[in-house]
Amino acid sequence: MSLVKILCCLLITYHLCEGRKIKGNRAVCLCSVTSESDFLKVQEPYVSSTVFRLFVEGEDTCTLDSPQLHALTACGFNSSNPLIIITHGWSVDGMMESWVLRLASTVKKNLVDINVIIVDWLSLAHQHYPIAVQSTRTVGKDIAHLLQSLKELQYPVRKAHLIGYSLGAHISGFAGSFLEGSEKIGRITGLDPAGPLFEGMSPTDRLSPDDAEFVDAIHTFTHERMGLSVGIKQAVAHYDFYPNGGDFQPGCDLQNIYEHIAQYGLLGFEQTVKCAHERSVHLFIDSLLNKDKQSTAYRCSDNSAFDKGVCLDCRKNRCNILGYNINKVRTxxxxKLYLKTRPRMPYKLYHYQFRIQFVNQTERIEPSLTISLTGTKEESGDLHITLPEKISINKTYTFLITLDKDLGELMMLKFQWEGSVLWKNVWNRVQTIIPWGGRMRKPQLTVGRISVKAGETQERTSFCAMENDVQHVEVSEEKVFVRCTDSAPKQRRRKHN
Structure with a gap:
């Protein structure tokens, strides 16, 4: 290459860099010249629209001015530790929501050796919702660039776990799709991924299982209004959890507004409005705080089938742990996994499947029952059950009950048929008017074997009548069933239609 060409290159580079200085940019200007192509290559700096803050402790964060090693280490980034990146969603008021720091703090305290970065994209999130949606790809690109920079510093991106709430869930997905190279992000957790403008979209336009080595999602507010739901209904992960059916959450009704006002003050009404949507965050936090009370969810076709109790099966990865401690089995x-939860933390409930066999019924009978269980640890107390249809001849009914305590190994069951209020009134009237009416035969339930399966332990226990193979139960009469002599707790496979 001639000396004139080299001088021209240097002159052009100088003017380009000076032009950027006038505009106030601190960018580095690079020029490379090859003898073969004789062309000028200017490497433009990446300009991020997002602010990244490394969480330190308490409520303290350290803003990362650049993804360079010196900036990271100055803030306390430890390249030996895994990385969690938390991304918030759409912002109505332009303020960082309180759950962000709470989640960051919980992660830091409970996992200890961890790097936590908070993604601040409030300037883009505090816009009309459709405009904020358009910015999700931009923020995803910013996160991908951060991870790419870490990768160049020999930090493997598989050590990164992205946790995104609402729009932040899809941002995390876009970050995974924008990442260059064959190496993928280790894990993405979507906390009630946003529904509007994402429902029904192709995997490339939303969070999807392809965006990381492992993807899980918690759906808590898919209740539909005017054809839209706040949270996305469709499955978007390897494991999609639907607590309480995923459409709404206990403790989030308007009657709970006074409780929220007492807890959050003037923000109580706002908390009631976003309660179900944000429940996904608190379920995840709960999984970190209450390690001895991990919530188990079960694979099922839909919530209706789950309510019938036919899905409490853990074989072949049909169940999993909700939250941070999920069993990361890529499929x-x-x-789709379902579970029931309490209205407040700790959210864990214990799931029990009941199967009751009724035999030789000659008429359809009111299905109102009261059952109580006694185990080696606890007693359930009275459980009032109303079957969805009347009890008819030679049929086995299956239903689900949940308890907030572990009963231990099941030993005894008490059974009472309540009957209908109308029938009780008629019977009492007959006995008053016709004294000999007491000799009339009351209607009876004839109960065969009862079996109960504990979802969390996968143990099935069969209960038999104390004296006979079947038990005749009259209205308001309590009968005791004990564990059958051939019933050591065991797994049993049943086919349900």
Missing amino acids: GTSK
């Missing part, structure tokens, strides 16, 4: 297709 070819998305798995």
Whole structure:
């Protein structure tokens, strides 16, 4: 290459860099010249629209001016530790929501050796919702650039776990799709991924299982209004959890507004409005705080089938732990898992499947029952059950009950048929008017074997009548069933239609 060409290159580079200085940019200007192509290559700096803050402790954060090693280490980034990146969602008031720091603090305290970065994209999130949606790809690109920079510093991106709430869930997905190279992000957790403008979209336009080595999502507010739901209904992960059916959450009704005002003050009404949507965050936090009370969810076709109690099966990865401690088994297709929770933390409930066999019924009978269980640890107390249909001849009914305590190994069951209020009134009237009416035969339930399966332990226990193979139960009469002599707790496979 001639000396004239080299001088021209240097002159052009100088003017380009000076032009950027006038505009106030601190960018580094690079020029490379090859003898073969004789062309000028200017490497433009990446300009991020997002602010990244490394969480330190308490409520303290350290803003990362650049993804360079010196900036990271100055803030306390430890390249030996895994990384969690938390991304918030759409912002109505332009303020960082309180759950962000609470989640960051919980992660830091409970995992200890961890790097936590908070993604601040409030300037883009505090816009009309459709405009904020348009910015999700931009923020995803910013996160991908951060991870790419870490990768160049020999930090493997598989050590990164992205946790995104609402729009932040899709941002995390875009970050995974924008990442260069074959190495993928280790894990993405979507906390009630946003529904509007994402529902029904192709995997490339939303969070999807392809965005990381492992993807899980918690759906808590898919209740539909005017054809839209706040949270996305469709499965978007390897494991999609639907607590309480995923459409709404206990403790989030308007009658709970006074409780929220007492807890959050003037923000209580706002908390009631976003309660179900934000429940996904608190379920995840709960999984970190209450390690002895991990919530188990079960694969099922839909919530209606789950309510019938036919899905408490853990074989072949049909159940999993909700939250941070999930069993990361990557599968070819998305798995939908269901569970019930309490209205407040700790959210864990214990799931029990009941199967009751009724025999030789000659008429359809009111299905109102009261059952109580006694185990080696606890007693359930009275459980009032109303079957969805009247009890008819030679049929086995299956239903689900949940308890907030572990009963231990099941030993005894008490059973009472309540009957209908109308029938009780008629019977009492007959006995008053016709004294000999007491000799009339009351209607009876004839109960065969009762079996109970504990979802969390997968143990099935069968209960039999104390004296006979069947038990005749009259209205308001309590009968005791004990564990059958051939019933050591065991797993049993049943086919349900």
